[in-house]
Amino acid sequence: MGGIGKSTLAKKIFNDRRIEDEFQLKIWVCVPKEVKGEEVLKCVIRGAGGEPGYTNKRSELVPILERHVNGKKFFLVLDDVWAESRAVWDDLLRAPMSSGAHGSRLLVTSRDERVANGMRATKSHRVEKLSDEDGWSLLIKQVLPNGIESEIEDHREIGMQIVEKCDGLPLAIKSIGGVLCTKGNLRENWQAILRSNVWSMDGLPGDVHRAIYLSYEDLPPPLKQCFIFCSLFPEDFEFNKTDLIYRWLAEGFLHDKEDFWELGNEYYTELLQRNILEDTNKYHNQVECKMHDLLWSFTCQLGKGENCSGGQTVSRFEGSMKVRRLSIKGTEVNIEVIKKEKGLRTLIYFEPEIALDDLCKSFSNLRIIDLGSSHSNLSSLPDSLCDLVHLRYLDISNTELVKIPNSIGNLRNLVYFCCYGCQELSHVPPSIGNLRELRYLNFRNTKVEAIPMELSNLEKLSHLFGFVPYKNSLEGFSSLDGLESLSKLIDLLLEGLDRVSDRTIAERANLRSKNLLLVLNLEYTSLSSEEQLSQTDEKKISTEDVLNELCPPRFVKVVVIDGYFGRRLPNWLNLGAVALPNLRDIGILECACFEVLPMLGQLPNLHRLKIRGAYSVERVGEEFMQGDTKSKDPIVHTISGSARPAFPKLNELIFEEMPNWKEWHWNKGQPAMPKLKELCIEACPELRSLPEGLLLYATSLEFLQIIHADKLITVENIPSIKDIRVLRNPNLARISNLPNISNISIDHCPNLKAVMNPKALQTMRLCDYKMKLLPDYLTTTMSRKLIIRCDEELLLNIANQGESDSEWHKFKHISKVKVSTKDESLHATYQKTPFSFTTNVNANRVQMT
Template sequence: MKVAMNHEVKDWLRKLKDVAYDIEDVLDEFATEALRQKVELPNNMIVKQVRRCFSRSNPLVFRLQMANRIKDIIERLDRIQKDDVRAKSQFTTQSVDMEINNDFRRHTNSVVIGSEVLGREKDKENLVELLTSGGNQENVMVIPIVGIGGLGKTTLAQYVYNDERVKTHFDLQMWVCVSFNFNVANIAKKILENQSESELKEKLSKKRYLLVLDDVWNEHPGKWEDLRKLLIGEASGSMILVTTRSQEVASIMRPIKSFYPLEGLNETDCESLFNERAFGKGKETNYPELVEIGKAIVKKCGGVPLAAKALGSLLCLKRYKKDWLDVLHTEIWNLGEQEREILPALRISYNHLPSHLKQCFAYCSLFPQDHEIDVGDLIHQWMAQGFIQPPLRGSHVTLEDIGNRYFRELLWRSFFQEVREDRFGNIKECKMHDLVHSLARWVAGIEWSEVDSGNRPISIPEGVRHMVVRGKEGDVLNHQTLITFDRAQKLRTLYLQGDEFNELGISSGFVSSLRGLRVLKLRDLGMRHVPSSIGYLEQLRYLDLSGNDFEALPNSICRLYNLQTLRLEYCTSFDEWPRDMTKLVCLRHLELKSKFAMKYMPCGLGQLASLQTLGYFIVGDSNDRRKRSLKKVMGGLGELHGLNQLQGFLCIDGLGNVRDARDAEEAKLKDKSELQSLKLCWLTECSRLPLEDEQVFENLQPHPNLKELKICNYEGIKMPRWMTLSSSLLPNIVELQIFDCSNLKCLPLIGEFPCLRHLSLFSLNSLESICNRLVVRGNKGAVEGGNH
């Protein structure tokens, strides 16, 4: 049963939530002060204590400030308690009016999962027949698939797109997710991967093609005609398959005959989909009473697959009759037509989520349209917000493990879909159906906001905690930009989005006014320097500076004692680390996708024992005269010694700069059991003897759990013993790449690696044998020959 609330009740709840946030802020500040003392006081204790007497971190000043804030919180709680009875009297049991924002659409592709197309065989055959046997009256013919949200229009289009008969019939296949913004130039670029409109006409000339335009909302005939002119080629039989919710959209696209109306699944197929989620495949016979209730629930789903999957997932762990009857008889099914824009089944699923999953789901409202969600990054942001319940003391389970569990539960309940896995089976990306995304925006309510800066003051609405600010080239964000300064301090999340590669000015005053932030994204803004005031954001847990043009990080960033995630991907000019990196004691993820200008890693990095993600480690050249001034801050390969929690991918570059093979042994790669992929690169400007590289390589033995190994620019003549003596030392290797190794003469017996599936060998100019088997060399590399 839903509860309707008048403005007085909503105001009372908002005040209560605001106090809860403020209580959390106070507790976090106490924890931060304790962490600061732990980090700063052990070294130069007397000097530090004298300085603190005259600084903003003076203990007496801090305690006085906290005492005043606690007193204020107690007074506010007293006032809220007095309003409690009056507010409760305003609750009524009736339906809630809900406003849904439909301006945000999902991004799709042509990949289809077989289990998602139950009951669509007939539709598939009909569409394949239309596509492959269409008449030749026109060069380009259109088939729109029309149906309400959640029916599976995109899934059906993917199913047809990947059919072998369709692939054989057309010379060219293309897939574009159009979504809300029907921009002809952008669609052309998507088709051609950022090429021009004239190149589009050239590409389509004399070719019979299939183009899928997914999720089309444009109802302006002129825009469609502009695109149609570009798509007319000389080859007859070309087809455009469109998915849309609107019959009006379908009609203006001038289909061959009419549109293809997609109906709901029949009850049998819908029940099968529901039962598979609710009971497991073939196990529904164990619960005959629940199956009967399930049939009644399925009828209310109206044949919509998304609804059946969501409710089946919701009930999969519930085996009491009462729980099933509660879903069957909920008042949400009786919502009016306007309120049914978000499927009732999705709202029921959301209402049954535990509180920690509700806030994780609502946080996804921040994502812009057409956004592919990086699952690992999403979990890191959940961590930063404190949404993930910490593991029990002494447990080997990490926050990331629990976050993955949260994600998989939301995925199972159909709040996420279309997952993409890497070659090792790890989920990397996912998407949200547009109905689900609308639900996330609705449940987030007043706590999120999205605005344009436009070089004018930004008003932060009351209650907003998570904010997206869109800026344009030349915008300057300063302390005067945020006109509600007190509300700026309450923000927990800020995404700044600019035009990619354009410079957006950000002043120190603007940053320092955001002291309550947990997550700050300053990605692709063209920033040439990072404001030193960033060190004032003491509650910051997540900082993304990727894609900017700064050369150095200010040392003040090392005052962010709570920082868990620091993203520095594609910072092409970055080459100078802050000197006090060891103070970032909570750092877990240092995201480096490429080394770019970096010539060394910071001294003391190895003390960050919680580090799980690194990506790149660059061995600096300590003999380079130009960098002798950096010698004291330059960390050697031994910094990897204590980083045994490193996971995923690690590239060690500049191994040619290792002067002592014992440094390589000190790295202790064989203790890093969570690493899945390792790249070893020797490229250096100095000349070395092959024997030196062989000694270094010998001491870089990885853990047996490693799945991918890449070796590049190795100057040795032979491979290390741990690769040649026994493949049991690398029993899990799935992919092996060896390239640009000009002196290498002999490879290990590759056929003895039991799990090897992918092998790449190229630019091995001196290769003579693979464990004494002769090698036949070609122009591009080497291939094994001899007896098999």
Template sequence: MVDAVVTVFLEKLLGALSEESRVFSEFRDKFETLQFELQLMRSFLKDAERLKRKNETFRCVMANLRELIYEAEDILADCQLQSRDDGLFSSGWFMCTNPFKLPFQYQTGKSLGEINRKIASIKQNIPSYLGVPLLNQLEPINAQNDQMPRQSSPVYDHTQVVGLEGDASKLKEWLFEADKGILAIGVVGMGGLGKTTIAQKVFNDRKIEERFDRRIWVSVSQNFSEEQIMRSMLRNLGDVSVGDDKGELLKKINEYLLGKRFLIVMDDVWGSDFTWWHTIYEALPKGNGSSIIITTRIEKVAQKMGVKKARSHWPKCLSKDDSWLLFQKIAFAADGGECKHPDLENVGKEIVEKCKGLPLAIKAVGGIMLCKPSHYHEWRRIADHFHDELAEDDNSVIASLQLSYDELPSYLKSCFLCLSLYPEDCVITKDQLVHWWLGEGFIPLRNGRSAIEAGEDCFSGLTNRCLLEVVEKTYHGTISTCKIHDMVRDLVIKMAEHDAFFSTKDNNCRHLGIASSMAQKANHKLRALLSTTKTGEVNKIASNTAKKFCESRNLRAMDLSRSIFDTPLSGLLHQIGVLQHLTYLNVSNTHPLVQLPPSLDKLSNLQVLDVSYCQNLKMLPPCITTFKKLRVLVASHCGSLEYLPKHLGRLSNLEVLLGFKPAKSSQLEGCRIGELRNLIQLRTLGIRLSCCDEIGDTEVNVLVNLQELQHLSISCFDSHGNNDLTAKLDKLFPPQQLHELSLEFYPGKMSPSWLNPISLPILRYLSISSGNLANMNENFWGNDNTVWKIEGLRLKSLSDFEEEWERLQRVMPALRVVDVSWCPELMSFPIENVGFKGGVWKEEVHKS
């Protein structure tokens, strides 16, 4: 990963050298020498990953180079901290006589000089054992393929299933034949064959959903406990079951399933001890045609879990035609899933043939080609590279994944290695990844791009390459959570351990995931400490462990979300001020958290602060308004938070602000809604309102000039149908370029007058949930020349909403995704296209 480390460092160095700081001017020549040497090496470092896998000596040299770059990055960060005080020590004579500055000057200059000498030596000695040209003969390069695109890349849907329809049909036939006892079905085969995909296709089938009263999906990791499996089953049934012992958990499972026909999928089962399964199986009610599907790589596993040979299914590899079809759908997704480049067809089929019909391998190489230019010579190079990987490992899945990693742009390699921290089958939120990447500087921020937009592009880059699997999307299709295939996880852990990014065996690495059992030691190399718990689980962290979190002085990212501490967190983090390099701090959903530690005021480098779901948090300290670099502030779902601090409008770099609770006129220390007009970089804004006093008469135009704002949500929870607030909201015009709008608990009976296709001409997604809304304002319907461009519509829990569905459709001709639930008065809704289950109506047909 040396090329990735160098890329991140050069990005930071480029920004630092552009600053007008005397601290940097003292070391400018040494930093510029370092920059020049590394730029010379970049063309060579692109191939270093493959070279070091074949040469042990070179691997050690590259490890030394990586450590030197990390050391230089820490020095750069220290210089930036010193620059904050530059104005206090502006005169040369004071600098020379100040005893606090002299040691820093001396040590920094000495360390940079030593780093430059060692890097120059590495560059000169590489040819002696690799037989490559002298690096000093190379010219600095502009690695176009390694740069982030100037514009956002499309996000493609790679969830298509090809060639597995027969497998799914066979399993469905067996399920419909079940009547007595519990039918056990096994799906057995090697990794990457599509076992989980087949099970998912069956599990989500409409007829299967109608047949079974309860459906439970459990991902069984290699390292699991009986209790974890039980809790996972109960979460599927809507019960978090915190605090129950195993006996009580089994009793609850039985009660939920008693008298019901259920389907349980145990996905990716390993191991030889099945005591856990026999315990659970005995507690399950029998009869009613209930069934269990087990996916595994090992036939004996299925047999020991009660699968008879007649109900064991071995999926076959994809046929030649299906393999090519699947490859086309991914590699040519930008062209509608069909090869329209005759010169690429032969080399494409050659690549597909090497995948040996394994869907995971085909998707991996297809993802690579999607992100490459459609040029024959580039495709030929990839085919040859794939051939070389297969020569080293004949497993086409492993070879394709290794190829995918090697072909990642360097900035995406750092992002990809972050996935190594997460346990098996862990559901990962996109926001956590993007905020972490932003905090640690993995995302290139040049070309005037929004930081969050650039981070989301990195996320799309990994999903488009099939290195991330989609778990959950919003109603309009935006990915919110993801996971990684276990074979992808094996690769990323191997690469992370090679590069000392993360290790499952050594806590003295640069990135660690928080676990309840961890025994944290002082680790001065540590850059990121993150909560990586699975859905529905929490970290229970002892005080003596938590107190050590602030001892890692080079920490950039600290995410303590979903954690429970035995004493107040503000006390445990009272020394957080020493972490002056910290850029990402997440304490969301932690307990107990009533206030943030006072020393937070020293964290001037913070770019992301997340305190969401802290129900006992009563206030945010005024110091956050001095964090000039802050880009993301999330304070949503903080029920006790009365307002945000005054002068929030000074945060000119803020791009995301969620949970904004404006102060009333009597709350003099709070931020009024009028300050939002200064946040001209805002892309995403979530406002929480409860009374009209929170919007002054001169503040109703506060949003209209926020030209970067794309996503706006307004929640009026606890407003109790306030008519005065409704009148103010009717004047709170959003900007015209708004892309997505969400209204929750809207207090008025009539929609606001600005909710019309003329005022919001490019609105694509509209969500209205809860509240008193009964009718749409006349402006909503537009006119003969103006209709909505809305593509996604969600109407939820609107008990009084009595408009006609057909009329809504007429003014939204571009509508393709609809989610309607608990709207009993909605007239002429197309019942033939919906399912009615549990009181929820949802249109299943996506309109083209």
């Protein structure tokens, strides 16, 4: 049954941190009903970190897959396998995936029990429908993000009737919840939904539930267009928010062209809120989404006529429909038949081989050409493409493009031009300055190192990525002052900033005045720590001066500084709420020369902070932790009422690769980080202890990860922690007084002697392939479940449960225990009640009693 939650459950397992720890590779593949073996192989190869190239031959793809999984322990999910496609494992993937390490796992979701039986599943789990009470709880979560039922307690009777009509299907309930959350909490609105005629409709296509159809019918007309447009992409396709909004703009779905970004964000947010699109949860700011397979099938039905997509569907197309949008996936396509459709406006290609010149000559009304997912071997743009006067969206990313022709300037209506990942591209013609309608331009991951000064003509540009400023503005190329006229920038990524040494050029960029700018990435040439430190004082000073002039506007939300080798971070980071009151996310990455962190604690809306590669920082002290003592806002005052705490909204804090950091000073007189939930410290080998202030004031901290902190001795007295991971900390001796801990992972911490007071502990994971004996602290561990990874010698000792020198008595009080070697070739399991002890260790090696 579709929409019952199979994929949701599988995704929770897939994203679980324990899976991350257990497997070297995690691969997710959505298996279409009409499966194409070559496409599945390509998807698995990419999931394994490989690149299939341009081949479509199974005989060439299989060896590529074998190489990428060879000797690696993988977790493979085949999602939504149909009876028609169940041979995808036995006939296609089983052989090449058998080169993976022992202990690899396959998880399959399907609506058909015959799939599980046919694939000889060792364990199966049936996802049941929700009870009415659980359905009501889910509905509340959709309608009220804070989940406070009292706000709609008068609607419970109506709500329960709506839940009953949804038949216990989570997707149906979420769809109706998405409708209700746009209606407010008026009782008559709920009654209108309950009385809708849709509930009695018959003849809906496929597996579409009436609740889903009602959700669609409730959409405003522009949102219906945006929804149906998504049918052009494959099932389980992951949409980038920015690209999707620009596609909508190119199609004419965003009628306010001047304020298109605000309107596009409203549409995107509403489709998420209505559960029509769902966040992939890969990023923290909802910049990537996908569509449930049932909704995707539904939108494919709705789009029939104007939209044509897929491989076999296109191959059967005979030109009888007025197709406006076409996506091609698969090689079985009759191009000659397609060419009859003179009204075609959108062309999306998912295949590497494309006769672009021929297609452009045939379709003079094209608005969108999207080759971004084709990985095409396209090396040049045909003249016919540059004659498409209606073209608005051109994505040629990840192709073999070498040169952009001068005739590109003919595309006067182009709003989106993406060359991301065209690694052979080095030249941009001056005619690009003729693209005065352009809003999006991307040269990221190319060889382009100079952009003509005509860039300054693009005054409507909103998104600019991969701009490498020229050293000056005297040779016909654009430097930082070329940004001066680009007042509508929203998202800006600058590369190679160290090429500019004149601060007056940076000053003329006038970033401070660009009030629409929300995201600013400032990147320098990638250098090692040693290379950064060896830069001359003169170069370091000029680098500092230039960055000081690149102060973003007060409305900016994200700032990333990467590879900067100045001795001080920019002054504007020290101005807190005065200069950057809306800043939510900061990344300071691979900056080896600065020694003192700025006063970031004064930023009132900072949610996430990541500092990586701060080679010269030895101490994090009061200047970093200082809050805004001048604040008069009573909402943000501390309990004492004197001033708000430092980092009042910080949720996530990450310190990585700081080899000389020794001390984190945060005294008990400085309240800070009251909303911090996640703290990660990695590769900070000189750090001796966690600060006292963290223990006192970070009362919301739930997740703590510490990796390779060689001199850290204790982790204790953090009552809010629920999940802790300590990996490769050779001198860690004690973990104690964590009363609310539920999960502990201990990986190669050989001197850990005490793990005390974990009263709420559910799961402990212990991994050390060098330990000869299990640690004594296990005898007092009250975990419900224990997972041990060790070498073969220790496992054999444990398996000898009847021998006097065995180790099993150290964990016999724990409910469930699993012990295995690294590759799981040997393993043993123990259960306290009812007692069982099993192992695959050969009987002639182990005497069992």
